[in-house]
Amino acid sequence: MNVVHCSVFAVFSLASLSFADEPPMPIEPEAVSLGRPVEFSRDVRPILDANCTACHNISSDESDLSLETVEAMLKGGGRGVAVVPGKPDESLLLAVASHRREPVMPPPDNDVQAKNLSPRELGVLRQWILEGAAKGETSGSMVAWRPLPGGFKAIRSVALSPTSRFVAAARGNQVEVHDLQLGDPPTNLVDPNLASLTDGAAPLYPEGAADRDLVQAVAFSPDGVTLASGGYRAIKLWRRVGLTETKPLDLAGVNAVAASADGAILAVAVGNEVKIVTAADGAVSATWPVPAKATALAFSADGNQVAAACEDLSIHAWSRVDGQAAPPRMSPSPVTAIVFAGDRIVTASEVGILHVWIPGAEQPERELKGYTSRVTGLLPIASQPNALISSGEDGTVRVWDVTNESPQRAISHGGPISGIAITPDTGTVASCGSDGAVRFWKFSDGQKVAESVGLIPRRRDEQHAAQTLEWRKQLAAVADGHVKEAEAAVKEREEIQKKAVEAKDAAEKAVPEAKKVSDEAVVAAKAAAEQAAAEPEDAALKKQAEDAKTKADEALAKVVAAEEALRSAERAITLADDALKANRERLTARQQAKTAADEATLAAEAESNAKKEAAAQPVAATAIACTTDGSRFVTGYADGTLQTFSAAGQPLDAAIVSGGGVKSIETGADGFAAVLSPDGVVRRMDIAGRWEYTATLGPPHAAPLDLAPSPIVDRVLALNFSPDGTLLASGGGEPSRGGELILWNIADRSLSKTFPEPHSDTIQSVVFSHDGRTLATAGADKFARTFDVASGSLQRSFEGHAEQVLGVALKADGTAITSASADLGVKVWDVESGEQRRTIAGHGKQVTAVRYVGLSEDVVTAAGDKTVRLYKTSSGQQLRVFGGPTDYVHSVDVNDDGSTVVAGGEDGVLFVWDGKTGTQLHRFEPTAAKVPTATAAR
Secondary structure (H helix, E strand, O other): OOOOOOOOOOOOOOOOOOOOOOOOOOOOOOOOOOOOOOOOHHHHHHHHHOOOOOOOOOOOOOOOOOOOOOHHHOOOOOOOOOOOOOOOHHHHHHHHHHOOOOOOOOOOOOOOOOOOOHHHHHHHHHHHHHOOOOOOOOHHOEEEEEEEOOOOOOOEEEEEOOOOOOEEEEEEEEEEEEOOEEEEEEEOOOOHHHOOOOOOOOOOOOOOOOOOOOEEEEEEEOOEEEEEEEEEEOOEEEEEEEEEOOOOOOOEEEEEEEOOOOOOEEEEEEOOOEEEEOOOOEEEEEEEEEEOOOEEEEOOOOOOEEEEOOOEEEEEEEEOOOOEEOEEEEEEEEEEEEEEOOOOOEEEEOOOEEEEEEOOOOOOOOOOOOOOOEEEEEEEEEEEEEEEEEEEEOOEEEEEEEOOOOOOOEEOOOEEEEEEEOOOOOOOEEEEEOOOEEEEOOOOHHHEEEEEEOOHHHHHHHHHHHHHHHHHHHHHHHHHHHHHHHHHHHHHHHHHHHHHHHHHHHHHHHHHHHHHHHHHHHHHHHHHHHHHHOOOHHHHHHHHHHHHHHHHHHHHHHHHHHHHHHHHHHHHHHHHHHHHHHHHHHOOOHHHHHHHHHHHHHHHHHHHHHHHHHHHOOOOOOEEEEOOOOOEEEEEEEOOOOEEEEEOOEEEEEEOOOOOOOOEEEOOOOOEEEOOOOOOOEEEEEEEEEEEEEEEEOOOOOOOOOOOOOOOOEEEEEEEEEEOOOOOEEEEEEEEOOOEEEEOOOOOOEEEEEOOOOOOOEEEEEOOOOOOOOOEEEOOHHHHHHHHOOOOOOEEEEOOOOOOOOEEEEEOOEEEEEEEEOOOOOEEEEEOOEEEEEEEEOOOOOOOEEEEOOOOOOEEEEOOOOOOEEEEEEOOOEEEOOOOOOOOOOEEEHHHHHEEEEEEEEEEEEEEEEEEOOOOEEOOOOOOOOOOEEEEEO
């Protein structure tokens, strides 16, 4: 999670600003008497929340200033303290808020529509400062929620789902989820618990909100099903509900189903009857008898007529307006499909011939030939009343004009086709076959635009297993490098030990030799002394005695030195032995680690091969349909799998349908599909999908709005899921007081672990290692740190940044950590030694976020200088700049293969780029504010 930058209260970094031709007039504070001391939480904080803390909070701290706590104001920002206790006239906050000093605050025409403080509000602020700017008490039970200024557009955090389909963006207390593959309008997540909150008599959130406070962090789980968002003392969990089976129609023994063009009405063949039912609830509105089981059904384009083909070759038609039946006709051969084409009925047959019937005629008007075997699909083309599209077991898709006996064109699917579908605008045709392939074609020219072979879950399992194998290979390479380093260290220590032994051997020889020389010198000195004593007047003998004594002393000193050298050599051998032993033990440990890494790689390779083989196993696609709005194709398979694709052929969701397979699919306008299974049951499937609120972490489960018991002390600034999705790490803390790092158990939504004193200031970013054993954090105390997840113990601190560390990332192989800082730098560190490998310079303002690209050494960064960049950490080389942002960028994310990069910032625009080329793919502008946001007054 990143520190935020705003333009509302830039007092403490801007020397001068001009917002209008004429300077605003000063505002005189009123004299205020409350009959009691002014309280910060009760009286002052609501004023600041309404006009200042939208930008000056613990996450954004514009110009390094937060106005949320008294401590932060006393600490001040780039131009000093904001408040001088007891001296309101010397307090910069009061001076700029009362327009007595430039630049005045809030500035005119500011982005978040903050208003000038009123004379009374200024009076309250002045009186509080005059009384000493007391901190007062702060607790979760003293929260008073007030609306923020309207027009809040800044994006504080972004997250990209693992499949790169969804992007979550946090704006104010809203969380928007964009579907990049469908391109639908964003979904605004709504916490239903907030519906009861009011602002006076009116709802506080009339159109819903994700949180009461600013959302500073969002994160997807590894499976992309869960989204977490962090607010004030609470974390919200949201769940993606994809393809979901709902209540089946209350009918048994169904043999065929057809839907009206709008999907609201179904025709259902049950026994020897055709029933008309409402798609939403299965209510029967009409029943018509038929002489034999109906095998195919169809509605006319306006839904007023229904046709059926039966096993006895009879063809029937009814009016839904008056229930009248047309005279039956007899097909020359068994019918596989039936449709309306204008005022005609067209049937497809087992022998590959299409028969065209005009109203009232007993015999076909014409035969459309071209197939050599069974026709498997037949659809009208809405934009062309006399046109049809068909598919056959011969592997072709054909387009027909029912007034002409020859097909207009044909498309080769590449194998037997089991079904076709076409978008209502006739832009795309999709065909599916017994080989499990779904292919998507341009209707206009027959060009293939996409292809999907196999089941989506299996393909994703295959991709995950392949990525895991690549990661295991990286770990094995690291382990191999560690073994080689340890082997070199052992060899070096062996050389040192060898030299130590040689030195000891030499010392051992030197001691007796020195003693022998010393003993001889002592004897000689004694003899010389005796001679000199015998002839005391002989100067020469006296001189000889003195010289002999000197030699004896020198020889004795050499003995002492030799003995000390021997002791030193013995100590050196002990040290060399100990060091060699330690290095050999280290080598053994690293060899064992390498063996484990190699075994894990072999297991991952076997798993990858198994997943690849499973993905390659064909599962026959048995049915396909397009939704009435043209946004999705829905495909059914022989094993009961139901899959959805975008109109462009991108895989979306998958689920298993009860009933032992999929026989046919009809879609409705309400986001549901009617799926007929071989067991004769029609099941309603929710194919639109949705995001829904599931839980709040922090407050009691039974009282999610009660923040007082929450173990979270302040705003949640960072979130990250463990690689297996079982844990969620949250980071935050109280500004200038201490950081907070908590692990949450996702299964039972309980607090799993709290890390004691992880940082001395707020934690701005947190990330799990690829193996889930380590947590890396970035702190406002200028440190990056790593912690052991199992024990909660500190592993290492990385010191070197001159300002707050705002972002942190861990390389997948665990060898490097990269940190981003307000000091404008990005640093790359060696995880094992803690040494700094490299500093990447070049950013013009604070670097707010950093992310590694999958398993690579590349990182993407976001910065306050309006840039998003891609770097190679091994060289510091800038590989790419992603253009578009016009203001401070707060957050960035990237998918594993680096193909998609997303970012958001102060301009409120959510950017999506092609990570390989830098091309801008999407630009989502902020929408008009509909929902009032709110913030905590504590």
